Amino acid sequence: MISDKFYKYLGISGSSFLCIMGGAILIIVASNTLLNSDHPLHVSSYVVTLLGKYLCYAILAISIDLVWGYCGVLSLGHGAFFALGGYAMGMHLMREIGPRGVYGNPVLPDFMVFLNWKELPWYWYGFDMFWFAILMAVVAPALLAYIFGWLAFRSRVTGVYLSIMTQALTFALLLAFYRNDMGFGGNNGLTDFKDVLGFNIQENRTRLVLFVISGLVLMITFMFSKILVDSKYGKALIAIRDSESRVRFLGYRVEHYKLFIWTLSAGLAGIAGALYVPQVGIINPSEFSPANSIEAVLWVAVGGRGTLIGPVLGAILVNGSKTILTSAFPEVWLFTLGAIFIFVTIFLPKGIMGLFNRSNRKSNASGISKIAGLRKIFIFDGKKDG
Amino acid sequence: MADRKDTVLYLDNISVSFDGFKAINHLSLYITRGELRAIIGPNGAGKTTMMDIITGKTKPDTGTLLFNGNIDLKKLDEVSIAELGIGRKFQKPTIFENQTVYDNILLSLDNPRGVIANLGYVTTKSTSDKIDELLEIIRLTKYKNLEGSNLSHGQKQWLEIGMLLAQDPDVLLVDEPAAGMTDAETADTAKLLINIAKTKSVIVVEHDMEFIRALNSKVTVLHEGAVLAEGSLDQVSKNQEVIDVYLGR
Amino acid sequence: MKRCRLYKSLFIGLLLSCFINTHLLADTLNDTINSLAKGGFKERAKVIGLMSRLNDDRILNSLEALSAGKLYFRKNNKQVIILKKEDNKYYAKDPVTKSNLGVVQKKQFKKIRVNNRLRRQIKLTLSSLKLRASSPKDRILAATNILKTIDKSALKAIQSQLLIEKNKSVRKAMIAARASVILFNNSSNAKQIQSINILMKYGGREARSVLTRFLSSANPRVKKITENAIKTIDVSLQRWTFIQNVWYGLSLGSVLLLAAIGLAITFGVMGVINMAHGEMVMIGAYTTFVVQDLIKANFSHLFEYSLAFSIPLAFIVSGLVGIAIERGVIRYLYGRPLETLLATWGISLVLQQTVRSLFGPTNQEVSSPEFMSGAFQVGQMTITYNRLYIIFFAVFILLILLILIKKSSFGLQMRAVTQNRLMARSMGIRSDWVDALTFGLGSGIAGIAGVALSQIENVSPNLGQAYIIDSFMVVVFGGVGNLWGTLVGAMTLGVANKFLEPFAGAVLAKIMVLIFIILFIQKRPRGMFALKGRAIE
Numbered sequence A: 001m002i003s004d005k006f007y008k009y010l011g012i013s014g015s016s017f018l019c020i021m022g023g024a025i026l027i028i029v030a031s032n033t034l035l036n037s038d039h040p041l042h043v044s045s046y047v048v049t050l051l052g053k054y055l056c057y058a059i060l061a062i063s064i065d066l067v068w069g070y071c072g073v074l075s076l077g078h079g080a081f082f083a084l085g086g087y088a089m090g091m092h093l094m095r096e097i098g099p100r101g102v103y104g105n106p107v108l109p110d111f112m113v114f115l116n117w118k119e120l121p122w123y124w125y126g127f128d129m130f131w132f133a134i135l136m137a138v139v140a141p142a143l144l145a146y147i148f149g150w151l152a153f154r155s156r157v158t159g160v161y162l163s164i165m166t167q168a169l170t171f172a173l174l175l176a177f178y179r180n181d182m183g184f185g186g187n188n189g190l191t192d193f194k195d196v197l198g199f200n201i202q203e204n205r206t207r208l209v210l211f212v213i214s215g216l217v218l219m220i221t222f223m224f225s226k227i228l229v230d231s232k233y234g235k236a237l238i239a240i241r242d243s244e245s246r247v248r249f250l251g252y253r254v255e256h257y258k259l260f261i262w263t264l265s266a267g268l269a270g271i272a273g274a275l276y277v278p279q280v281g282i283i284n285p286s287e288f289s290p291a292n293s294i295e296a297v298l299w300v301a302v303g304g305r306g307t308l309i310g311p312v313l314g315a316i317l318v319n320g321s322k323t324i325l326t327s328a329f330p331e332v333w334l335f336t337l338g339a340i341f342i343f344v345t346i347f348l349p350k351g352i353m354g355l356f357n358r359s360n361r362k363s364n365a366s367g368i369s370k371i372a373g374l375r376k377i378f379i380f381d382g383k384k385d386g
Numbered sequence B: 001m002a003d004r005k006d007t008v009l010y011l012d013n014i015s016v017s018f019d020g021f022k023a024i025n026h027l028s029l030y031i032t033r034g035e036l037r038a039i040i041g042p043n044g045a046g047k048t049t050m051m052d053i054i055t056g057k058t059k060p061d062t063g064t065l066l067f068n069g070n071i072d073l074k075k076l077d078e079v080s081i082a083e084l085g086i087g088r089k090f091q092k093p094t095i096f097e098n099q100t101v102y103d104n105i106l107l108s109l110d111n112p113r114g115v116i117a118n119l120g121y122v123t124t125k126s127t128s129d130k131i132d133e134l135l136e137i138i139r140l141t142k143y144k145n146l147e148g149s150n151l152s153h154g155q156k157q158w159l160e161i162g163m164l165l166a167q168d169p170d171v172l173l174v175d176e177p178a179a180g181m182t183d184a185e186t187a188d189t190a191k192l193l194i195n196i197a198k199t200k201s202v203i204v205v206e207h208d209m210e211f212i213r214a215l216n217s218k219v220t221v222l223h224e225g226a227v228l229a230e231g232s233l234d235q236v237s238k239n240q241e242v243i244d245v246y247l248g249r
Numbered sequence C: 001m002k003r004c005r006l007y008k009s010l011f012i013g014l015l016l017s018c019f020i021n022t023h024l025l026a027d028t029l030n031d032t033i034n035s036l037a038k039g040g041f042k043e044r045a046k047v048i049g050l051m052s053r054l055n056d057d058r059i060l061n062s063l064e065a066l067s068a069g070k071l072y073f074r075k076n077n078k079q080v081i082i083l084k085k086e087d088n089k090y091y092a093k094d095p096v097t098k099s100n101l102g103v104v105q106k107k108q109f110k111k112i113r114v115n116n117r118l119r120r121q122i123k124l125t126l127s128s129l130k131l132r133a134s135s136p137k138d139r140i141l142a143a144t145n146i147l148k149t150i151d152k153s154a155l156k157a158i159q160s161q162l163l164i165e166k167n168k169s170v171r172k173a174m175i176a177a178r179a180s181v182i183l184f185n186n187s188s189n190a191k192q193i194q195s196i197n198i199l200m201k202y203g204g205r206e207a208r209s210v211l212t213r214f215l216s217s218a219n220p221r222v223k224k225i226t227e228n229a230i231k232t233i234d235v236s237l238q239r240w241t242f243i244q245n246v247w248y249g250l251s252l253g254s255v256l257l258l259a260a261i262g263l264a265i266t267f268g269v270m271g272v273i274n275m276a277h278g279e280m281v282m283i284g285a286y287t288t289f290v291v292q293d294l295i296k297a298n299f300s301h302l303f304e305y306s307l308a309f310s311i312p313l314a315f316i317v318s319g320l321v322g323i324a325i326e327r328g329v330i331r332y333l334y335g336r337p338l339e340t341l342l343a344t345w346g347i348s349l350v351l352q353q354t355v356r357s358l359f360g361p362t363n364q365e366v367s368s369p370e371f372m373s374g375a376f377q378v379g380q381m382t383i384t385y386n387r388l389y390i391i392f393f394a395v396f397i398l399l400i401l402l403i404l405i406k407k408s409s410f411g412l413q414m415r416a417v418t419q420n421r422l423m424a425r426s427m428g429i430r431s432d433w434v435d436a437l438t439f440g441l442g443s444g445i446a447g448i449a450g451v452a453l454s455q456i457e458n459v460s461p462n463l464g465q466a467y468i469i470d471s472f473m474v475v476v477f478g479g480v481g482n483l484w485g486t487l488v489g490a491m492t493l494g495v496a497n498k499f500l501e502p503f504a505g506a507v508l509a510k511i512m513v514l515i516f517i518i519l520f521i522q523k524r525p526r527g528m529f530a531l532k533g534r535a536i537e
Helices: A002-034 A045-068 A078-100 A110-114 A130-154 A159-178 A204-230 A232-242 A244-249 A254-280 A290-303 A309-328 A330-347 A351-356 A358-372 B047-054 B078-084 B101-108 B115-119 B125-137 B153-167 B183-196 B209-215 B233-238 B240-247 C002-037 C041-053 C059-067 C116-131 C136-149 C152-164 C168-185 C189-202 C204-215 C220-269 C277-298 C300-328 C337-359 C385-407 C409-419 C421-426 C431-454 C465-478 C483-504 C506-523
Strands: B007-018 B021-032 B036-040 B062-067 B086-089 B171-175 B201-205 B218-223 B226-231 C071-074 C080-086 C089-093 C100-104 C109-111 C375-378 C381-384
Touching: A002 A045, A002 A204, A002 A309, A045 A078, A045 A204, A045 A254, A045 A290, A045 A309, A078 A130, A078 A159, A078 A254, A078 A290, A130 A159, A130 A254, A130 C506, A159 A290, A159 C337, A159 C465, A159 C506, A204 A232, A204 A254, A232 A244, A232 A254, A232 B101, A232 B115, A244 A254, A244 B078, A254 B115, A290 A309, A290 A330, A290 A351, A290 C337, A309 A330, A309 A351, A330 C337, B007 B047, B007 B201, B021 B047, B021 B201, B021 B226, B036 B209, B047 B171, B047 B201, B078 B086, B086 B153, B101 B125, B101 B153, B125 B153, B153 B171, B153 B183, B171 B183, B183 B201, B183 B209, B209 B233, B218 B233, B218 B240, B226 B233, B226 B240, B233 B240, C002 C041, C002 C059, C002 C071, C002 C080, C041 C059, C041 C116, C059 C071, C059 C080, C059 C116, C116 C136, C116 C152, C136 C152, C136 C168, C136 C204, C152 C168, C168 C189, C168 C204, C189 C204, C189 C220, C204 C220, C220 C277, C220 C381, C220 C385, C220 C409, C220 C431, C220 C465, C220 C483, C277 C300, C277 C337, C277 C431, C277 C465, C300 C337, C300 C431, C337 C465, C381 C385, C385 C409, C385 C431, C385 C483, C409 C421, C409 C431, C421 C431, C465 C483, C465 C506, C483 C506
Parallel strands: B036 B201, B036 B218, B086 B171, B171 B201
Antiparallel strands: B007 B021, B007 B062, B218 B226, C071 C080, C071 C109, C080 C089, C089 C100, C375 C381
């Protein structure tokens, strides 16, 4: 009965993808706990944490895809929302250290004692409560996105202009978080966490649970997004992506549509960041660097934007190869990354998922240029198009 | 001077210029309720710019622009103007290429446009009946589930007309509907527009003189952003100025 | 011909006499200094007196060392040297030539001791010597020092130097210095007021601090006058701070302008979003580095002119890389700006890593030619030559580009292609070549910007990254497709940044400017000088 409903909402590819993902997570958990560490199929805790990290990246990728793939808004600043969520979680973990820090101050994190601060800044209040931190991990990025989006969409900043503005946004935050007097640990960020909700953060079992939670959140995100993009709202969103002004002449408030998905997507990125931080054990300003955001966009491009499976595939594939290549041939990684950027944009505009949807080939060719949605800004007639 | 109460669209002394080029030059035009009006004119006469002004895409520099006698369209944006009941079909057919014919119509239907309303939207029987009915009119029933990009140029024209009908506006601005259609389709389109004009106001921009003749309506000739002549097609086609403009001096 | 020879012989004669003179002088100088090692305090006082009469700037060094207790003599041959302690080692230095004599054992040397009387004498001698220094710049420095310290002992020296001093600005400084001494050491109100007026007219931070120090000891009437004088100085200081900020702002603006001009072509005129633009700048900077290295190694006499080779070469290298990028990647992506953005980002990663592999990740040093180093003083602010030249250079490049676009046939073709490609093609313009060359032009100019940046920045693989966002901000802010807008945009952002810096700090100022642009773009999405009309919709 329930499975019928699932199937109805998620379709064939969606439900089978969810099944595969759920199965994979179960197998990994089983292999990690049941098999001996010298068994060839044993998945070590190191790998589990690594995979957990990828799952967080996959959530981030879906959030980027919701705005880029479905609404045509290319964000080069989603890393900022991810990092804000991460900082919210990091602040909680800092508070949870309590008197176990180097300086033994029960309230102030080490870096504040080091800076000779006497009391906790007001914006650190409440982060000793887990629920509050989780709330903030969603609200802080969503609020920032709401303000930014409200200004941008209302005045119809679109296309590359918006992309560059989002890049400037994350760059400004990068500079800001590097400052010690911001109260977020400056250059070093937040680290040396001890435990989360009372469980030792270094312990294998905690890591396994975090991995499973990441997987569950990713699956929920996937289902939720699938329902969203298949609704009439989602159809309007795609219409906006393909022909924004036409939607306006139909009487839709395009800015409201964009603002909703933009804010939602930022909150989602924040959740991904909040899940990411306890697994990697650190959050610092470099997460705000524009290069990170644009790399996340690449995951979506590789997997295939405008699909929900694509971003997940892309995030896992690109990061998997990054892990392997950076340890084996560190010099080569940036060349590879650069090459992927170029290759995908020229030869695989629909990403890996585009290879499976051959029937849509014809429509894709004309659709891609429309996704950009602003070719008309430029004086080109696009004769070299497609 | 037409009666302002009776006019649905009231354009008076409208001017707009782009970087010194006067696209619309002291244009005055009055459309009454239930009127079918054809607009012709050579390229660059300001036909499309005039539609842009009415639908809020371009703001006029000077002049009066009223809807239903008292609503100042100059102060409103495209969305509010669309909500008032002014619909538009573009010169180049603009449909949603990556969505099915059915979804194209669904998105155009006169339903609530808010975010929340559409998040929880469920298609009812009456809605899908209405869509089927519209698809019948525009002869796309067969292609209901085909993506828009797979349609021919003429079919896209029909689909856009269908989207315009689905919106159910009081004023329809139709830019070159016959382009890319067969002769039979052109005649059908004219019939359809005449039918609609029984209850709504329709403004048609077209180059195809056969089509204009079939509409059998009042014709306005635009030239260099201003009205050159007005009257029946026979009247304007005998006007010396109009002949000069079309044949070149 | 004859005259030429005459000059030649005169010149050689002059050169020879100079050489002999300095040589002789050096000998007496060495002898005098070495005689410091002999005798007691009294003899030493005499020697110092003798030294002061030598009228040679080179004795300053030894006198300063003497008063600081760093002057020693070798026990066996009484040779006087300066000893410097560093990392528990003693380094010897020649007091006249200042050349290093290497590491020495301290026990072979004996300190030349001085008492307080001697110290006073040295101080006096030093200040009067400095006031007599050969370069006017040093004389002003000496006078300013006296002004700062209100050195009563230097009064006499100033008085006597003023009798012979001809240089106007030196005289002004000396008169102000004298006024400061008189102000504190003369109880007559009339004299004090006169001094206050002199200091007020002289202005500047030093005069102001002299006056503030005087406030506490002044009687009520004079106090009032002093306060007014301070206020007057404050007003002029504020004006100078303002001018200084504008200058710094223009300097930063010119750097932004250089980085953004190329982008104004590729992004503004062509509509191509080139995220690898910063790397074009970086390649230009590395070209400068390589050219300089080659010249240093093979044609060292041409070193002064290395920039003359770097500029065209950087243009060609970056331009060719640009053309390669356009032909290889960008041309497949026209009309798809977001994809272009991603692909060129990929290119930027590849270029960065290539340079990193070739030259290593560390900073490379590029030195400036003689004419670009140094600085000069205007009123209360210092202007460095390299910044000055870069401002001129940036404006010059902009003008060249404007002329190229407006007047040349290539510029005409370029505009034709961007406005109506089909029409241009049907008129026989090879639009794909125009595309490639336009992109090459924009990239080449970025390369030239790299040459200029190498003079004020470290040359590293990340050089371009620092500028890419700023450059986009400038172009977007100024209005896309408008070179004048780029100029105004760059200068506005530069000046705004420098005006915010004093009270917000450099980082916060940058953040504030970024936020300002974000807000500005909301209000005017097409920038300051935007094109209007249907064509750009």
